[in-house]
Amino acid sequence: MDTTFREASADPRTAAVPLAHLSLELGHLYMDDFAAGPARLREHFARVRPWADTVRESCARTVGRRPRISTCFLIDDYFTRFSSPAEVVPQILQEAAAAGLVIDYLARESACAEAGQVRPARLVEARLVQSPPPGSTGARPPTSETGWLSNGERSPVDSLAEAMSTAAGWGPPHEIEAKRHSVFLDVELWDEQHGKRTWSCPFLAAVWQLLRLGLLRDDGQEVLRPAERPEEFPASWEALAPLVRLNPAAAPFAAYRTFSVLAGRFLPIEHAVAVILDQWSPEEPVLRQLADRARQEGIALPDSVRGRVEHLFNGPS
Template structure:
């Protein structure tokens, strides 16, 4: 597959994006999860509420009453649904999520689409010229670490779609000639290795000219980078939140919805210096993989400097870590169990 992306050059002006102090992801659900109405959503938001309150108090103590905190909710419209017939419309999901959040004692400022992390669009019914292939851009920024003693027998990440955080066990062609076994080893390990091999995308080889199907891990990395305000396309900001007018109806199809929809009129900025995700534990593996992906990206220095300078110029200065991974936090609460009444 031929992947093309625009890279920021020394002469390109980097567009700034609004930044808050903290972005809190309050939930992440598949469209199939809405088949049972609001029960599962309500339960997840109820579990997130006390942690959201605690995080807010911590930020307010650090930055005062004017601390900029926003909340967001991610809907997975990228993974194929088990039944497209019962797929809820965007307006129905917005009503369910906002009502459940209100019942849990907080509000959700932004609703985001996971498919919008693959290909971003900023306005309803966006055409090809108004879209940015974010997953392709991020995949093109991956820098694979060279394994010690690598002999080229394994193709690079750009060809295989697999990325690891260490050196894999050597492949054995003929069992009878197998050398002594060597375990995989994590780069920069501390005493013992935690080796992870991540699938970034897959391609259906039975379909001619099939497009990549990006993994949850890669899309989660894109999602975190959007929330950190670090993604650009030829220097331009991408996936800017869209606020529907009072007389403007939401599209009928998810593919026609902007990547990020602003739900509250006075919301703090979507992107922030720090991001926190409050999620059920089954997202733990994908989020760990996303951090490894982010750790392997070649960021544009002008974007990082712009963000760091703005943080230091705050009324209460913020010193950001050199590695953006240090700005990402997770809290995994008890899984959601919904009892169905017969």
């Protein structure tokens, strides 16, 4: 009798995550928004409400039946720690309810960097595949060393030229997929000081989109599982779960597509997110799993990750 021995990790199981049809983001909260008082939140949710209604109606027409839509809200506790969940979260929920909105899930932005034993940002970094521009010589160090990612070819930099040679001189940057004229973007993904890495806002925003799309796995396992709403919100952000299900009747957190209603100031951030997603390689088993499930439900799912992400920018920039 022939026997074949295999490592247990040779065929890692890819866990399936529950999926809504759409993940609808109702906004972000940063320290300056909180410092402006309840009026700022009230104004924000009043602007979001009509667009949220429109998105729901559009999703229902696309799906052709009652759609599964979950809403989420992100709080910045990564770059600045302000106030406490005990004070901030009830205020957010109160102002959202006053505008006729229900927030199903509340997430901490620091969860995009670290969620328990999992490092979502590192998982995303490991699967970045930089698109080399035509004619690239490899003279520039890779993204993994520099922490910078662009959507094209940067301006040339003169190096030490041989004697009697002519310097290359300046040349314009060039977007790889330019439509006649280039819109070149160079994105800083992180910086490091004293050996400590700080992820950039655009990179964490890209991680956030991938979490909402259900595309991240850690050794085949789910990365971010929602915790149930506590009876009382804690006095520190560290004591609050990375992702909290506020509404027990909510549709799943992750979804086939995402839609974010954001203030105009987020436009450059989301442009950078698009550059990152264009150069991120999903795990094939995860991609195949979502495609199969979408097909079974009769859902048209774009092949590209970027094609599954939509935005509406509303309000001051």
